[in-house]
Amino acid sequence: MIVKTKNLSKIYQSGETEVHALTDASISIERGEAVAIIGSSGSGKSTLLHLLGGIDRPTKGKVFIEGEDIYKHNDEALALLRRRRIGFVFQMYNLMPQLNVYENVVLPLGLDGRIVDKPRVVALLENLGLADKHKSLPNQLSGGQQQRVAIARALVTQPAIVLADEPTGNLDSKTSVEVLNLLRASASKLGQTIAIITHDEKAAQFCDRILRIEDGHIREG
């Protein structure tokens, strides 16, 4: 089991009222699985993503990544765990504009003082259709290409899980299919566990398993 949550709940205080964003979510994700977490806006899917990714602390319950209770750590240790064990892909790509494709991809390795395995990075970029784009700056790339760079950056550290938050939310339908095909194929090749958080049923079909979230409650299927 790569990720496991136990009775995970998050309550936000909004003035006098309590908002139950997530209620008693107990899920597990196996190594190598591709899981879609589907929910509409306000369903609690972003809250779940933040809790799985060590971005926000739960009101109640636990998150285990590779068996380790991540919220037992202080903020500093949690930040380190996030960098080493979790890969993020966001809707807006979040690439560093002044760095080229190669530099953006190896950035998380550098931040962690890890050695860059250049042939591995080159192979990864090739798998993602970016073989001839190593030296391009993000603003010289299309949206689909930028998202593929972000995917390479998430995969390069070989994290326990890649969390992709609406990864095609900013792309047209043709490019979305292309990006999701590549994300899925690259993850399969590397045995990488991924969770795609989306509102889109079309994106969910790239995954092996679907979890649905509605009003903060999660269910299989």
Place this chain on the structure above:
Amino acid sequence: MDLSLEPSHTEEERASFLSECKKQTEKIGWLTDALLKIARLETGLIAVTKISADLVKTVRDAVSSVTAQATAKGLPIIIERLPDTLSFAHDPVWTKEALCNILDNAVKYTKAGSITIALEQGPLYTHVDVADTGIGLAPEEYAKIFARFYRVRGHAAQRVEGTGLGLPIAREIMRQQGGNITVASELGKGSTFSLFLQNC
């Protein structure tokens, strides 16, 4: 089978029992074959090997295998966009099998209208689209139909015989080539299945 051996039955009844037995035996045979196929594909006992071959021929061969079935139902198969030839790295035998499974479903789940085939080359993937005017799917079924043994809910789908293995086999074949299958659909209007193959 036992019933057909009882002497009290007429020849006609026996013939009907035997005919039913034959039908069921064929079904079990097909199911066993499909199960073995998916198990062998998943465990790597069957190798899907990409070679440079004519992808258009692969598509046309698959279409030929369902033409009789489609004609019997009065469904025209329209080839919309297909070059004359296209040398492309794929496994022709297994890709044909994947396409046959998709086409077979298109014919089975379409009562009237047509089935349209198109091939499109994108920058990273080339895809073959099979569009039908059949019963269609609700969005929450898009992912489920690729799971083993899943049968689409609803009266119209349940009336069609199937094992729920054709689509998982087809997807596994495409994934083993670095490709995939996706679906876009609308209930009551039809579905389009796209078979993706990586350009390199």
